[in-house]
Amino acid sequence: MSDGAQSAIVRMPDGTVKQVGPLTGTRVWTVPGRAHRPLAAPRDDPRRLAPGEERRLCAFCTDRYLETTPEKARLVGPDFRELRRVPADEVDDTVAEFRRFGNLFEIVSAEYWRENHGFRQPASIIEWARDYLSNPVGRAHLEKLAAIRAAASGTISSLEEATLDLLGGSHDVIVARRHVADGAERDDELVSSGALTPDEHGAYVAFTVAALADIQAAQPHAAYVSVFQNWLRPAGASFEHLHKQLVAIDEHGPQTDRELRMLAGDHLLYQHRIIDLSVDEGLVVAANDGAVAVAGVGHRYPAFEVFSTARENLPQDHSPAGVRAVSDLVHALHAVTGVHVPTNEEWHYRPPEAPWPMPWRVVLKWRISNPAGFEGGTKVYVNTIDPWELRRRAVADLQELRRRGVIAPGIRVGDEVTADDTRLRYSEGIDSE
Numbered sequence: 001m002s003d004g005a006q007s008a009i010v011r012m013p014d015g016t017v018k019q020v021g022p023l024t025g026t027r028v029w030t031v032p033g034r035a036h037r038p039l040a041a042p043r044d045d046p047r048r049l050a051p052g053e054e055r056r057l058c059a060f061c062t063d064r065y066l067e068t069t070p071e072k073a074r075l076v077g078p079d080f081r082e083l084r085r086v087p088a089d090e091v092d093d094t095v096a097e098f099r100r101f102g103n104l105f106e107i108v109s110a111e112y113w114r115e116n117h118g119f120r121q122p123a124s125i126i127e128w129a130r131d132y133l134s135n136p137v138g139r140a141h142l143e144k145l146a147a148i149r150a151a152a153s154g155t156i157s158s159l160e161e162a163t164l165d166l167l168g169g170s171h172d173v174i175v176a177r178r179h180v181a182d183g184a185e186r187d188d189e190l191v192s193s194g195a196l197t198p199d200e201h202g203a204y205v206a207f208t209v210a211a212l213a214d215i216q217a218a219q220p221h222a223a224y225v226s227v228f229q230n231w232l233r234p235a236g237a238s239f240e241h242l243h244k245q246l247v248a249i250d251e252h253g254p255q256t257d258r259e260l261r262m263l264a265g266d267h268l269l270y271q272h273r274i275i276d277l278s279v280d281e282g283l284v285v286a287a288n289d290g291a292v293a294v295a296g297v298g299h300r301y302p303a304f305e306v307f308s309t310a311r312e313n314l315p316q317d318h319s320p321a322g323v324r325a326v327s328d329l330v331h332a333l334h335a336v337t338g339v340h341v342p343t344n345e346e347w348h349y350r351p352p353e354a355p356w357p358m359p360w361r362v363v364l365k366w367r368i369s370n371p372a373g374f375e376g377g378t379k380v381y382v383n384t385i386d387p388w389e390l391r392r393r394a395v396a397d398l399q400e401l402r403r404r405g406v407i408a409p410g411i412r413v414g415d416e417v418t419a420d421d422t423r424l425r426y427s428e429g430i431d432s433e
């Protein structure tokens, strides 16, 4: 930090912690005396489940496969074998540990790509649509979905057109099997990312990475594919059933533009501004062979940042072990977070056309406060937990979770993290060229 610039994080004499986001410039204050409030109360109206109800609580549940759009892929069995494009009359033949399908109500629609970019569906999608419609169960499935979409949008299209949009869209959902824990008796026994086993979470993340590569390859007009997970309604989720989303967009947005401008002057931006700051300020939470997690500075909400330490930039360029390393730390932090805390998980990585190297990183935000008038008027955000307190809690909880054996092996916690663990290698490829 140059002389005269405001420090990224500073504690005032009264205990107030002032932060400035190193990449965003966002100003955040944590005022003393609010950090020990409980994070989130379990739901106050839990309901007893009737037998079998745990499999049909929402449209993402296993007894309601045909309430979502035709399935692009699913993972089955203990080894998470992938099945692609399961026909409508075979969806109940196996149980999907994870499944991927197009969002019925897209943020960026198939029409958007067609009308604004002249995108036409490739032969493989046209063929899949023909096959799906030739099956009576498939046809009935699509007739129902097309009617729901037509009612929501107010526009009528032919069944064939609607089918192409539903099969060939670029906004996908990835859904986990369980809505509530196996054997749950109440509807608040939800399964969050942290309630998965490390292996399940590893399959979930690898499946999402593969979907990201698929969507990038299938949508040539996409500049970026946004990957995120909203957990619980205060964080924007419409169902309390674990799922991630991937949305192709034709620009990568102003924050990435800002980071690319900063990267032009310093290829090691993320090392210098985030990781070195975290080491200096004692904010490193954990690491393994392939990723490092820190308590983030300058976020509107308490936030962990997990960085891949690999040389690769795009998630899909990582080795399976590199993907798993990121998954294991993200999973462990979700386990620390607990089931009843609303969260956003956001993935960041180098847009394929970007001129500078960027690391793959995953940000996990605790949506435990609601910015309001003070924030709107001042653009100073009040965050109830400062990064030091967030790190202290996470380190203590990770040690306990490790003792109980519920997080992946190979995670170094708190002061066990080594100097080598905190070296990002994302720019080594380009700097040696």
Ligand SMILES: [Zn+2]
Pocket (backbone or CB within 6 Å): 056, 057, 058, 059, 060, 061, 062, 178, 179, 239, 240, 241
């Ligand atoms: Zn469900």
